[in-house]
Amino acid sequence: MSEGASTLLAAAGLRATPQRTAIVGELVREPNDVTAQELHDRLRARGGSAPGLATVYRTLTRLAEAGVVDALTHHAGELCYRVCGDDHHHHFVCSRCHRVVEIGDCRIDAWLDDLAGRHGFDVTGHRVELEGVCAGCR
Numbered sequence: 518m519s520e521g522a523s524t525l526l527a528a529a530g531l532r533a534t535p536q537r538t539a540i541v542g543e544l545v546r547e548p549n550d551v552t553a554q555e556l557h558d559r560l561r562a563r564g565g566s567a568p569g570l571a572t573v574y575r576t577l578t579r580l581a582e583a584g585v586v587d588a589l590t591h592h593a594g595e596l597c598y599r600v601c602g603d604d605h606h607h608h609f610v611c612s613r614c615h616r617v618v619e620i621g622d623c624r625i626d627a628w629l630d631d632l633a634g635r636h637g638f639d640v641t642g643h644r645v646e647l648e649g650v651c652a653g654c655r
């Protein structure tokens with residue numbers, strides 16, 4: 518999580534323009550997750566020549582496609598973005614706010630191996646998003 522904006526941009530094969538650096542710098546500061554619109558609002562609130570909403574969307578989409586940031590779906594109709602750790606993990610997400618807890622302790626493999634054997638699947642990966650309401654929203 519201490520990775521700098523330029524490192525993340527490079528990992529996605531994106532040139533570190535001032536606008537992209539500002540976008541990723543703002544995203545890295547967020548411990549939970551944010552939508553493109555929210556990130557755009559924050560950048561505007563900082564003043565100066567903030568990147569346009571389309572640039573924010575495009576940059577986040579490319580970072581997510583490259584697997585550099587995670588895109589989460591706990592708010593209907595909009596994606597939320599987060600800079601996560603590199604290791605395999607899942608997310609506990611709050612359906613009311615943007616709280617995200619990264620869960621590194623994955624124990625799904627044994628169950629998955631059993632299922633895969635029975636159904637003749639060669640499992641190449643899995644994704645699990647755990648939904649709930651966080652302590653602050655309850």
Ligand SMILES: [Zn+2]
Pocket residue numbers: 587599600601602606607608619
């Ligand atoms: Zn993640």
Ligand SMILES: [Zn+2]
Pocket residue numbers: 611612613614615616650651652653654
């Ligand atoms: Zn919450």
Ligand SMILES: [Zn+2]
Pocket residue numbers: 605606607623624625643
């Ligand atoms: Zn897992």
